[in-house]
Amino acid sequence: MRCLFAALFFSALLSGCASPPAxxxxxxxxxxxxxxxxxxxxxxxxxxxxxxxxxxxxxxxxxxxxxxxxxxxxxxxxxxxxxxxxxxxxxxxxxxxxxxxxxxxxxxxxxxxxxxxxxxxxATPGPLAPPGSSFEQALYSAYLGGTWVIEEGVGEGGLVLFQADGSLQGLPGADRYALCLAGDCAAMSGEFDSLWLQLADQGQSWIFEREGKQLRIFEALNRAQIDEMPEYYKGELRWLLKRR
Structure with a gap:
């Protein structure tokens, strides 16, 4: 009987010490x-x-x-x-x-x-931030963070900052940006990476290429008919940026 009590005691002790699931x-x-x-x-x-x-x-x-x-x-x-x-x-x-x-x-x-x-x-965005904001901010910081210099294009020689919250400083004609991650914008740009540049309440899509410390931003030209979903392809180079 003592052995039985001892076994039950140690079983309960071990059970009580087991770590709760993370x-x-x-x-x-x-x-x-x-x-x-x-x-x-x-x-x-x-x-x-x-x-x-x-x-x-x-x-x-x-x-x-x-x-x-x-x-x-x-x-x-x-x-x-x-x-x-x-x-x-x-x-x-x-x-x-x-x-x-x-x-x-x-x-x-x-x-x-x-x-x-x-x-x-x-870091976790505030309670009013839309779903996916944590990933988006981490991506923006890692992918476009730092200081960029306009090597070619309007504002040549100026400094450009892509902030993690989607704000943009130094790129002429834009104060907000958004990278295309999925959905309609991805379908419209096909094989190309695209981003949205906006100033106040006006904005448009652009094609971009990021290679090492260089970022090229091209006009997004549309080959679709007026009643079809846009189908963008790479147009003229508008900016060449180089990360410091």
Whole structure:
């Protein structure tokens, strides 16, 4: 009987000392896609290779999990399975499995997506920031951060700063910018990377090429008919920027 009591005691003790499952709450971003874009230069290729999902936001208290792919945003609820994985259910009757591994959030391969890995965002935008903002700001900072000099084009010799929040300083005719990540803008630019440049409430699409410390911005010419979705191709070089 003493042996039985001792076994039960140590079993309860070990159970009480077991570590609770790690809390995945917070914002997770697709750092691999950012790193690939910075190293290779071509943004669309990096997003296609390591995406398509770019950011997850998880709230364990409410059992909610949301993701953004740069164009769509979907909200789901989850339950934790016996193996510790999060089974996320969406309204479209799709399901995804998330787990923690070596400080990464792993989205398991499914019929919809390949396996993808995410890291905790270094900084989280405010509560009113749109979904995907953490990834976007991390990308903007890594991909276009720093000081650029206008080597060719209007404003030659001037300094240009692309801020992580999408504000732009020093490029004539623009005070905001946005990189095309997915959706209609990607369909319209096809094989090319594109960005949106805006001044006040007026803006337009441009084609760009980033190679090492050089950034070329071209006019986006449209070969589609007036009643068709725009189909952009590379036009005249408008600016050549070089990172200091």
């Amino acid at each position: 809390d995945p709450s917070g914002t997770w971003i697709n750092q691999a896609a950012i790193d690939a874009a910075v190293e290779g230069g071509n943004l669309r290729e990096a997003l296609l290779a390591y995406g398509p999902n770019l950011e997850w936001q998880i709230d364990s208290q409410r059992q909610q999990a949301n993701f953004s792919n740069g164009f769509e945003h979907d909200e789901g609820t989850f339950a934790r399975s016996a193996d510790g994985h999060l089974r996320v259910n969406f309204y479209a009757e799709s399901q995804e499995s998330l787990s923690l591994s070596n400080n990464q959030l792993v989205q398991a391969q499914s019929a919809t997506w390949p396996e993808q890995r995410f890291v905790r965002a270094a």
